[in-house]
């Protein structure tokens with residue numbers, strides 16, 4: 001897909017920015033979507049290219065995910081010595097800012113109550129299951145039939161109607177509920193400000209990534225992965241195209257540094 005002239009030209013142009021931040025979502029972007037969230041892995045080369053970019057002068061790289069930080073680090077193998085900034089929990093956590101995620105007693109009670117209620121309401125719906133994260137509970141329906149997924153969604157909506165204090169984030173075969181007010185766009189904008197970069201490149205595939213795309217300026221480059229309405233300027237089909245685009249961006253940035 002990087003042979004597509006518009007995308008290639010856009011990557012080469014943004015690679016010439018004096019200070020650049022390259023950031024990517026994880027699931028569905030670096031890692032193909034799978035049924036079991038704990039088996040997600042980034043495609044070969046993607047993390048290497050991000051780390052290589054982060055090693056270049058005036059160049060930074062980040063992962064921005066709905067995963068909690070510990071899980072994101074585990075799945076990507078990016079530990080404390082990683083050159084990448086990891087932003088987790090849709091912006092609730094960051095390795096750079098060391099943002100804490102301790103919920104208040106009220107927030108924790110609210111999350112616990114909705115989790116218990118969802119668990120009770122979803123019993124008996126085949127393929128519907130809950131993922132428990134430190135700041136959120138996620139209803140997964142990827143392995144449910146369409147009628148079962150619809151039934152799970154209907155039951156979840158009834159429960160969530162009783163919890164207007166919670167934030168609901170919708171994604172690919174997931175409905176996520178958290179007591180925090182978070183979004184990836186604010187988190188990435190704060191990182192870009194802190195790094196004082198001239199341009200941001202962002203890869204994302206889901207509704208929550210639109211909060212990033214909508215904030216980008218003409219100096220930046222948003223790349224939507226897959227189908228669906230988007231505010232991104234460019235689009236690729238799937239994770240293999242992201243891998244190719246990251247390599248093209250890394251090479252263009254290295255050429256720029258070499259003065260070519």
Ligand SMILES: O=P(O)(O)OC[C@H]1O[C@H](O[C@H]2O[C@H](CO)[C@@H](O)[C@H](O)[C@H]2O)[C@H](O)[C@@H](O)[C@@H]1O
Nearest residue numbers: 026027033034035037065066067142172173174
């Ligand atoms: O922001 P992301 O990195 O894209 O994380 C969003 C959610 O990703 C995970 O769910 C998605 O990936 C799963 C594994 O491929 C897939 O089974 C599921 O259908 C997808 O929605 C994760 O499990 C969630 O906690 C994240 O919020």
